[in-house]
Amino acid sequence: MELYDDVSWEEHGTPTELLQLKHHRKGSRLLTDRSPDVWDTLKVWMDTAAPEDPAGPTLVLVSTQTAKSGSAIAALRPQSRDQAWALEVPESVALDSQSDATGRARQQFLALGSLDRQTFLSKIRVVDDSDHIQDIPAAVRRALSWALPPGHEDAFLAQVWHWWDGQALAMLRRLQDGVEVGAAKAAIARIRDRFTQADLPTYLERADVDTSAVTAEHTDxxxxxxxxxxxxxxxxxxxxxxxFYRATTQTIRWLDECLIGPEELNRVQEELVDEWDRAFEWMALGLAPNADEATKQAAGRQLLRDLTERAARTVRPRYSDAFFTRGQRHILADCGQVGWHIDYADRIQAPREERP
Known part of the structure; x- marks a missing residue:
């Protein structure tokens, strides 16, 4: 996701820190002053980051390789920075190296001039021996240890990664420029709150459902x-x-992860049945004994519509996703505990081939 750089930190729309990420799964574990990664990174910054501007952003090279001891690259580590040594070596490397792979970058570096090169290198930091991609989930887990809900750590982290995937997609589609630190903290806190006794996480969003496939699967x-x-x-x-599909899937996940007990679900369903029973009686009182099929259909259709628009019943005080209540009504209808047509009970009792 390249905006200003591989990764950037910004304030008020202005980049304050640019990170170039170099990930190596195989090959040399040493990062040297002659490494193509180093000179490729310098060229990117010389092209885009105003190297001669002392007020420009901090430039950070993040690599899974380890900086060679005694190198200028090692001297640019934040924890053991040696500014004088780091300024001296790159110039000699640029003059002495014969590598075709780094030739253009070295020429551009020498063309900056002595003072600009010093300004440029003074803004550079090297973070070596960084985590490999397979180590990132564990690193995130450690970083978020303060927020992990006991007993539901994996489910919580899955929700965090799901949120991040959405942010990444939005940035790739240019729908947003970045992720603010405050917004990230708020999102993590919001996800954490879903694992309290007053709330629950939603695992399956509407956009995650293949509507055509799910509809075809439930035709009968x-x-x-x-x-x-x-x-x-x-x-x-x-x-x-x-x-129906989301509510069913949601219920199974909650039960599997012990986020909710069967008694809570039973309570919600009992309340929904009671609510339906009262509304169904009013519908029945409004129908004449000799009502035709069209009238019966209209009454049942209105009953379902009225109940669908009610979202007062909820499984937890702060859980407000209305699809769950709507889906629970259809789960009850699928079991025959509730119905919409005035003759629904007789029709359910009839053999399938004889139903309308």
Missing amino acids: ALFVQQMQWVAYPPRNLQGAVVD
């Missing part, structure tokens, strides 16, 4: 038939299938 499900019995509109029916 009883809850779908129940909606068809009241001629529910196609797009709303499709949305209901997605709600």
Whole structure:
């Protein structure tokens, strides 16, 4: 995700620190003053980072290799910086090296002039022996140890990575320029709060669902038939299938990770059945004994619509994702505990081939 550089820190839209990342899985473990990585990085910064500007951003080379002892690169480490030595060596390397791979970068470096080269190198820091990509999850886990919810550490970290993936995608699509530190801290705190007794994490977002595949998979499900019995509109029916799928998947994850107990889910379902029972009775009272099928369908359709628009029932006080409640109603409909058509109970009892 290149904005100003491989990675950048900024304040008020201005870069304050630019990082070039060099990751090596194989090959030499030593980073030397003649390494192509070093000169490639210097060339990037000479092209883009105003090397002669003493007020410009700090320039950081992050490498999985280890800086060779006694080298100028090693002298640019923040913890053992030797400014005088670091300023002296690169010039001699630029003059003496015969490498074609670094030739253009060395010529550009010498063309800066002595004072500009000093200014340029004074802004450079080297962070060597950095974590490999396979070590990053463990490093993130250590960095976020203060936020890990006991017993749910992996689930919490999965949510953090999911959030970060969304940020990365938004930056790649140029929908945002970066990630503010405050926003990252707020997101982590928000995710952490979902693992409290008052809230829960949502694992499956709407955008993560393949609507066509899920709809096709549930074509013959009883809850779908129940909606068809009241001629529910196609797009709303499709949305209901997605709600059912997300709520089912969500419930399984919560139970598997011991984030919720069966008694909590039973309580929610009992309340939803009670709510439906009261509304169903009012619908039945409004229907004449000789009501035709179109009237019955309209009444059942209105019943489902009215209940769908209610989101007061929730599994936890601070859990507010409405899809879960909507999906739970369809889970109950799939079990035959609730229905929308006035004759739904008789139709469920009938053999499948004889149902409307």
